[in-house]
Amino acid sequence: MTDTDLDAAGRAASAATPPTPPTPSTSPTPSTSPIPSTPSAPSTPSASSTPSAPLLHVEELGVSFARPGGGRRIRVLDDVELTVRPGEIVGVVGETGSGKTTLARAIAGLTTPDGGRVLLDDRDIARLRGRARRRFRRGGAIQFVFQDPLRSLDPELTVGASVGEGLAIAGVGSRAQRAERVAGALRQVGLDPAVADRLPAQLSGGQRQRASIARAVVADPRLLLCDEPVSALDASNRNHILLLLDELRRRLALGIVVISHDLSSLAGIADRVVVLYRGRVVEAGPIADVFTRPRHPYTALLIASAPDIHGRDRLAAAQLRSQRPDDDATARWAGGCVFAHRCRFATDVCAQTPPSQDAAGRPAGDWTVACHHTDTWRNQTAATATPTTAVTARKESSA
């Protein structure tokens, strides 16, 4: 199944369960965004302050791919855990190739996992097969938003036709009713419904991304998977799209997963963050806590490399990088911690035993860290730590 098939599943959303009409925009001027235009405005935690039953719960998810020439499969995700509550935004970060897109694809059923569970409302959707799987996809509960909006908007169709394509395929309502739903979805994302008559090429980059989000929300989803939704946009549009996602999760109680390389963007909207390294979750927790005082050396290194994130006891990258030569990367560390070959604080136990996500030293709450030396590695940097700086992570600033 292709990405387009997933969209087709979303398109047919209404076949099984007619979606509720979109909430009309409160904006008196639909051509302008209903979202405040203040860049990086801090948002109030929603789901994190009022915990509710998980919408999505991923357990022990594993994905591997066959090698082109045969032989042992390439393990891309291992034992991945992820929880998203209604109305919550969860960020997924990690360097290129860490498995972020594969995770999103496995959640959406576009990649078949080797093992583990993907529970949506307590139902294991990874186990669905045949007709049940098709029916679930047609339900449109999970929608993708891509980095490049042109992946979901057909360049030869008007914006209105693209946004309403799924409704038309599913034969939902009359033409006039579908047009009304499309107009409602466009208003929801801050677009003037008049753009429905334009081609995608006649919209700006930011407007195109809004239209692709309208195409996702018109299917009345429960969960949005946004893969680098703002990385192709300029700074101003980036902030507007992030604020739009923030507003949509509140208004529609959507669970949203945002994959991003841009940590500062996530700090503005996400409630929690999951840090992936080589297909493993190395740290996960409330984003303000994780970004303010990361407990895994890899997270600390990511944050040290992000100039806009300032945490308490912020460390410099030089304090975190391994001093060992590169050729130390292979055999010695092969069976232990995935980060050991790059970790300045690695010891023999790191080389021999992979740390579990709930290893000793796990902090209270839902902040988990996979490191044998969670409570002690930072001491080794103390002598050279930089002075305390201002904290920009959201919770810290609102405390």
Ligand SMILES: Nc1ncnc2c1ncn2[C@@H]1O[C@H](COP(=O)(O)OP(=O)(O)OP(=O)(O)O)[C@@H](O)[C@H]1O
């Ligand atoms: N269909 C596939 N067949 C084989 N290997 C794959 C396939 N899809 C992904 N991979 C490999 O899985 C690993 C994770 O890929 P993935 O696209 O999930 O990474 P990512 O974190 O999204 O990276 P980026 O930040 O560059 O988008 C990579 O090594 C990639 O080459």
Ligand code: SF4
């Ligand atoms: S387990 Fe060891 S190698 Fe892995 S991050 Fe922790 S200190 Fe570093």
Ligand SMILES: [Mg+2]
């Ligand atoms: Mg990717």
